[in-house]
Amino acid sequence: MLPPDAALRQELHNELHARPTGRIRLPALVLQVAVLNEGISRERELEHLRRLSSQGELHLDQLAGTFLRLRLSGGTLKWERHTEFTSYTLVQSLPQAAPDGNLAGGVIVDPLWLKNIPGRTIAAVELVMLVGEVEPPAKPLQQAQEWFGGQPVVASMLGRNGHSCAVTDFRLRPDGFERIVVVAPPTTSETRAGRIAARLLELEAYRMMALLGWPVAKALREMLNAAEQSLAAITQEMQASSRSDQELLDELKALAAQIEHAMARYGYRFAASAAYQRIVASRLAELREAPISGTQTIGEFLQRRFAPAMATVEYTAGRLNALSQRIERAGALLRTRVDIALEQQSQQLLAKLTRGQELQFQLQRTVEGLSIAAISYYVVGLLYYMAKAAKAGGLSVQPELLTGLAIPGVVGGIWWLTRKIHHRLIAEHSGGNSGASRVAEVTRLTPPNQGPQG
Known part of the structure; x- marks a missing residue:
């Protein structure tokens, strides 16, 4: 019926279904742990997944992709491997516990299993999804605030018609988790609950991954200041001709090597932070937030705290690239001066040779x-x-x-x-x-x- 498929047709087509959204029945507890997977092989992650009860028959080819959902007794576990991190998302029914208490005792997996996940934790979210009325907006806000022990919170009505309410304080709790509470009406479908959970969890994971570029940007500040001062001094000495061109060229080469090393080492980090920032902005847009009187929305809070950090990363990356270009221009100018000096020396030598030939x-x-x-x-x-x-x-x-x-x-x-x-x-x-x-x-x-x- 059709010509032969292109080599990558199936893979490219199935990418749309690579990470399907789960179905969540309310009320529910969703735990997500995201760990940096540098140096962590799929074999090691497979070995850890096998430690779950009833998962001893897992094979490595099942982890060949980027997504795997496992059925457990009382819930599901979703494994997702990304470029720099791996996330483990546990979905189960909401355990019986005091609203401001610790829910870890009601988790269906061994807490030691969570603790021994291979990798370094970059984000951990405890998403509590409740059933409740969303009108008026103050009502779900009051219901969700009980889960934060009186701490200040930020909250948003989600969806064009305000189909649910999300509340969080963006604080790490003693158990290492952040807590987000979602209140949705009884008519909320399982697929909609799954989409809400996916957007909120991805928002937090990608926010933390984007911020990895911020400490790097701060650490490079002094080096960039010193490099810019050195470049200014070199160009001033070029103009004053107070030192030999060879000395200036050697200093410029050393400075260029330092900047190129920084670009090679940190360029990927800055580019990755920019990509993660775009994903965060996309997930915020998908939430379609509406404000609740008396509180900041989740997006407003992030923009006030998260945006300046990302601006610092973007500014540092641009500053690094601009400094590299300025060094390249200064080097080209200095090489031109050296070439002109060599040409003048050659002309003087040729004149001496010509004079010698005339005498001869x-x-x-x-x-x-x-x-x-x-x-x-x-x-x-x-x-x-x-x-x-x-x-x-x-x-x-x-x-x-x-x-x-x-x-x-x-x-x-x-x-x-x-x-x-x-x-x-x-x-x-x-x-x-x-x-x-x-x-x-x-x-x-x-x-x-x-x-x-x-």
Whole structure:
């Protein structure tokens, strides 16, 4: 009926159902423990899940995904593995206990099992879901406040029509859990109760994960201040030219290495905090809060406390990136200065080489002149002895006169021959490259209307 599926079609399609929302029958208690899973393998988490009664037959392939729901006697346990944390969510009926008391005694799993969950706790929420009237809004608020022992709370009506009320104080209790109380009418469906619980629990887990970037941002403050001051000092010394470019370049390289190390080490943390912050904002929007007179909404409280911390993280990440770019620009400017200085040195060296070649050319012209004179002297001497020999042989010649008359011709002929040889050498080397001979370079420096003088 259809062409073959793409390689990832099934996986991408089923991602919509990767973490289905549970069904919760009210009244209920929902416990969620979120732990950082760095260094914690799925095998170790599987071993811990097997310690639950009736779960000894669990297999590793059941934890190959990111979600698993286990049925227990009296409730369910949901295991979810995320990139940086793993959450364990227990759903059971609400145990009998005083509203402001400890509910741990009525949990259907061994408290030691909760304590020994592998990982480090980042969030733990005790969500109490009650049945009650939501009109007027003060009524569910009063019912929920009984679970907080008179502590100040924040509260919101949830949903466009105010279908439920959520109340919390965002405080850690002696048992390590935060407490959230939801009051919903008897007509609330199990799926709606599940969605309310999922949004509130995810809101708290992702809020804590987003805040992991805040201590990092605070710790980097002094380092960034020092780095910015160092960069300002380097650029000022570049402008004043009070130190050598090589020293400034070495300092700039060390500063760049420090900043790049910080970006490599903490860049992921800042990016992850920004992603978690977006999820928190999304979950708050899904709650569709409405205020209750006399109290802050959950969203207002978070924005007043959570937003400044996230602004600090965002500002530090931007500051780190901006400092890296400024160092890169300063380095480019300094390298340009070094390149210009090297070019000037090269030009000075080339000028010295050119001057040396000119002196060598002048010396060569002098040597060639002396060579022509010397050769001419010996040739004229030979002619003189030849003339004397001819006179001794009976010819009527005057050696001195003949020799004197031959001198111009001899000198001119030797000069012409030297010139001919000079041009032939130039012709042989004129097709060369940058490795051309010294003769070609000397000829290039020779004026076109002159040649070596004899």
